[in-house]
Amino acid sequence: MPEFLKLQPPFIALNNFLSTIPKSKPETEEINTIDGLMRVLAQDFYSPNPLPEFPRSTVDGYAVISAHTHGSSESIPAILKMIGESPMGKPSAMTVGEGQAILIHTGGMIPTGADAVVMLENSQLNNGSDLEVFKPVSVNENVILVGEDVSTGDLVIPAGRVLRPVEIGGLMSFGVTRIQVNKKPKVGILSSGDEVIPPAQKPSIGQVRDINTSTMSAIVIEAGGEPVPYPLIGDKEEALTKSVIQAFNECDMVLITAGSSASTRDLTSLVIEKLGKPGILAHGVNVKPGKPTILAVCDGKPVIGLPGNPVSALVIADIFVRPAIRKLLHVSDPQFKPVVEGRLIGNFSSAAGREDWVPVVLRATNQENEVEPIFFKSNLIFNLVRANALLHIPADVTGVQAGEIVQVEIL
Amino acid sequence: MPEFLKLQPPFIALNNFLSTIPKSKPETEEINTIDGLMRVLAQDFYSPNPLPEFPRSTVDGYAVISAHTHGSSESIPAILKMIGESPMGKPSAMTVGEGQAILIHTGGMIPTGADAVVMLENSQLNNGSDLEVFKPVSVNENVILVGEDVSTGDLVIPAGRVLRPVEIGGLMSFGVTRIQVNKKPKVGILSSGDEVIPPAQKPSIGQVRDINTSTMSAIVIEAGGEPVPYPLIGDKEEALTKSVIQAFNECDMVLITAGSSASTRDLTSLVIEKLGKPGILAHGVNVKPGKPTILAVCDGKPVIGLPGNPVSALVIADIFVRPAIRKLLHVSDPQFKPVVEGRLIGNFSSAAGREDWVPVVLRATNQENEVEPIFFKSNLIFNLVRANALLHIPADVTGVQAGEIVQVEIL
Numbered sequence: 178m179p180e181f182l183k184l185q186p187p188f189i190a191l192n193n194f195l196s197t198i199p200k201s202k203p204e205t206e207e208i209n210t211i212d213g214l215m216r217v218l219a220q221d222f223y224s225p226n227p228l229p230e231f232p233r234s235t236v237d238g239y240a241v242i243s244a245h246t247h248g249s250s251e252s253i254p255a256i257l258k259m260i261g262e263s264p265m266g267k268p269s270a271m272t273v274g275e276g277q278a279i280l281i282h283t284g285g286m287i288p289t290g291a292d293a294v295v296m297l298e299n300s301q302l303n304n305g306s307d308l309e310v311f312k313p314v315s316v317n318e319n320v321i322l323v324g325e326d327v328s329t330g331d332l333v334i335p336a337g338r339v340l341r342p343v344e345i346g347g348l349m350s351f352g353v354t355r356i357q358v359n360k361k362p363k364v365g366i367l368s369s370g371d372e373v374i375p376p377a378q379k380p381s382i383g384q385v386r387d388i389n390t391s392t393m394s395a396i397v398i399e400a401g402g403e404p405v406p407y408p409l410i411g412d413k414e415e416a417l418t419k420s421v422i423q424a425f426n427e428c429d430m431v432l433i434t435a436g437s438s439a440s441t442r443d444l445t446s447l448v449i450e451k452l453g454k455p456g457i458l459a460h461g462v463n464v465k466p467g468k469p470t471i472l473a474v475c476d477g478k479p480v481i482g483l484p485g486n487p488v489s490a491l492v493i494a495d496i497f498v499r500p501a502i503r504k505l506l507h508v509s510d511p512q513f514k515p516v517v518e519g520r521l522i523g524n525f526s527s528a529a530g531r532e533d534w535v536p537v538v539l540r541a542t543n544q545e546n547e548v549e550p551i552f553f554k555s556n557l558i559f560n561l562v563r564a565n566a567l568l569h570i571p572a573d574v575t576g577v578q579a580g581e582i583v584q585v586e587i588l
Numbered sequence: 589m590p591e592f593l594k595l596q597p598p599f600i601a602l603n604n605f606l607s608t609i610p611k612s613k614p615e616t617e618e619i620n621t622i623d624g625l626m627r628v629l630a631q632d633f634y635s636p637n638p639l640p641e642f643p644r645s646t647v648d649g650y651a652v653i654s655a656h657t658h659g660s661s662e663s664i665p666a667i668l669k670m671i672g673e674s675p676m677g678k679p680s681a682m683t684v685g686e687g688q689a690i691l692i693h694t695g696g697m698i699p700t701g702a703d704a705v706v707m708l709e710n711s712q713l714n715n716g717s718d719l720e721v722f723k724p725v726s727v728n729e730n731v732i733l734v735g736e737d738v739s740t741g742d743l744v745i746p747a748g749r750v751l752r753p754v755e756i757g758g759l760m761s762f763g764v765t766r767i768q769v770n771k772k773p774k775v776g777i778l779s780s781g782d783e784v785i786p787p788a789q790k791p792s793i794g795q796v797r798d799i800n801t802s803t804m805s806a807i808v809i810e811a812g813g814e815p816v817p818y819p820l821i822g823d824k825e826e827a828l829t830k831s832v833i834q835a836f837n838e839c840d841m842v843l844i845t846a847g848s849s850a851s852t853r854d855l856t857s858l859v860i861e862k863l864g865k866p867g868i869l870a871h872g873v874n875v876k877p878g879k880p881t882i883l884a885v886c887d888g889k890p891v892i893g894l895p896g897n898p899v900s901a902l903v904i905a906d907i908f909v910r911p912a913i914r915k916l917l918h919v920s921d922p923q924f925k926p927v928v929e930g931r932l933i934g935n936f937s938s939a940a941g942r943e944d945w946v947p948v949v950l951r952a953t954n955q956e957n958e959v960e961p962i963f964f965k966s967n968l969i970f971n972l973v974r975a976n977a978l979l980h981i982p983a984d985v986t987g988v989q990a991g992e993i994v995q996v997e998i999l
Contacts, residue, residue: 285783
């Protein structure tokens with residue numbers, strides 16, 4: 178029974194794996210901007226015109242010549258003549274002249290002649306047209322100038338941006354209702370094991386229903402890919418090879434969740450080695466759960482052999498599958514891992530040099546959050562269903578103690 | 589020009605708003621479990637059978653009678669007779685008797701007679717059948733017993749759970765391929781303003797393209813709702829009333845992004861008051877940006893008047909729209925706000941008693957994360973496009989200083 182050749186630290190394994198995936202140009206497709214949520218913009222977007230396109234008021238008030246308000250105060254207001262109202266949605270027909278003011282609403286166009294807006298709160302209108310101004314304004318005060326948001330030709334959304342509601346709005350502000358996005362990478366999903374049967378079937382004694390095809394499909398969707406599930410395969414080299422080669426030819430990336438015994442894991446590596454160069458980059462990573470992971474790049478396509486245990490497979494998917502899909506999608510945004518802090522109840526020990534991911538229950542109490550590790554004999558799927566967060570214990574830490582403040586990642 | 593009656597602290601306004609939305613039973617629909625990602629489970633799910641359904645090995649090794657390994661060590665191994673291999677996917681035809689062992693793989697069924705599994709690493713097989721065991725095992729060691737993950741009748745997934753990959757896998761492990769989920773609440777979206785035109789049109793001078801319908805639709809989708817956009821309406825009471833009443837009748841919740849001037853905001857509140865009791869709960873909240881927000885519950889349906897400024901509308905949507913949709917969806921999971929820590933570069937001052945949400949750029953440097961506030965004259969949409977996080981300054985803090993470690997929420 179061959180041992181894992183060398184357990185790689187997951188961070189190093191990930192970097193090596195990602196840098197071996199070539200930076201080939203992804204295929205693109207045109208979609209409605211309104212359907213663009215979470216899609217990845219294919220090309221740099223430069224502003225075709227300035228925004229705003231006309232000078233606008235940022236407040237409700239009076240458009241004035243700023244110099245005419247200088248020296249004004251509550252006790253000695255500046256006195257101006259209100260000559261009319263600036264309409265919304267079109268330019269004012271009137272011009273602000275010496276000693277004049279025009280009523281203007283937030284977002285309205287600054288009339289010719291005016292160079293600032295006095296806020297309603299700092300003024301009082303008497304007899305319908307006599308305006309008292311109690312506070313001076315400076316040039317451009319309460320005004321957004323043409324191009325103050327963006328100038329023509331600015332790079333406003335870079336290629337590789339994952340589109341959020343705000344980018345969809347930003348594109349709409351330029352009238353861009355169709356966009357080019359990177360196609361979702363097709364991720365082939367294969368699950369193997371003589372004991373594994375499709376979920377819709379009733380297991381005989383000794384059999385279990387396949388979980389990994391469903392969980393991996395869901396992970397791929399979350400990460401922005403398109404899952405392509407293949408039929409279950411037994412632990413026979415010929416059948417596995419045939420199915421893996423088909424998935425490899427039809428998809429941009431392949432996930433193989435092996436049967437959980439050492440012999441079927443060896444079978445998986447044997448089959449992956451046939452797919453192309455450079456082949457297997459890591460055979461075993463120093464993380465628990467998830468040690469028996471295979472990372473490979475074959476003829477430019479990432480191929481990952483995942484542990485058969487569903488919980489291990491989910492942890493490994495977070496560490497390796499999601500970043501690989503981001504790379505295939507050409508996502509350019511930096512990635513941060515947001516955390517929630519809480520006080521640990523219960524100790525947890527970890528082997529030196531090994532990364533641990535511990536399912537925990539995060540609970541809000543009146544005072545602070547509580548983090549309770551879920552102890553388990555093996556990685557049972559419903560332990561992870563009970564958990565709402567993962568506690569990460571880095572390789573250089575050998576354990577955490579009850580009472581410590583720890584940071585957890587929401588699941 | 590009427591002032592806002594009273595600016596409510598956003599936390600109090602939110603609590604009051606949410607508790608006024610009645611807890612009526614949501615409509616449900618049946619879907620394929622595999623399509624259940626991010627949907628909300630309608631009913632408590634109890635396990636129909638134990639998991640696992642048969643005792644399984646958690647390791648590769650030998651099924652033994654634990655008592656026969658007692659006292660064994662590297663120097664004085666226990667000597668057993670290996671009588672065969674337990675097949676994957678079916679029960680072993682053989683029984684482990686006195687002094688016997690059966691080869692077993694991870695996930696395999698424990699053969700009759702055995703009560704523990706010796707790991708491969710702690711044993712050596714000689715001449716094909718003479719097994720040396722170097723380390724004793726206790727009863728049930730490396731064995732998962734029937735029902736050790738879940739027992740029959742356990743509440744394993746509560747109603748109101750937002751389904752993650754792991755729940756989809758958990759349901760599949762029971763063969764549950766169809767599930768009842770809560771229907772997505774229909775959220776009517778109305779955008780008003782005489783200066784606002786549909787994105788596909790070319791604006792004349794003084795006009796701007798509508799952003800809010802698109803951003804709010806995207807927010808509603810992210811939050812698990814179904815956006816129902818209505819045509820743009822001008823600032824006329826009759827047209828606005830007609831359109832709002834239509835949306836109110838057709839949807840479970842209504843968002844109205846008013847024109848940004850004070851008079852159109854007043855118009856919005858006038859129209860909302862006509863919809864039903866109790867009506868407006870908050871008219872103005874003490875948050876920047878987003879002060880001119882209207883929160884209402886009319887005849888059981890939440891109605892929110894959002895500021896016309898797109899950035900203010902997005903901040904308010906995060907604070908009020910998302911939680912309201914969660915309430916309509918009957919989500920039962922507690923909510924935590926994950927954060928990323930970084931060192932602030934640049935100061936930011938805030939009025940006492942007011943919550944501030946400041947768009948920032950979060951950057952990873954070699955040492956630590958850097959948080960740079962984006963300063964802006966007004967809330968221009970592309971300032972938010974440039975940001976990747978929000979810095980929250982609570983009401984009791986009057987400012988933050990360069991060099992401080994702050995926590996930001998990823999946008």
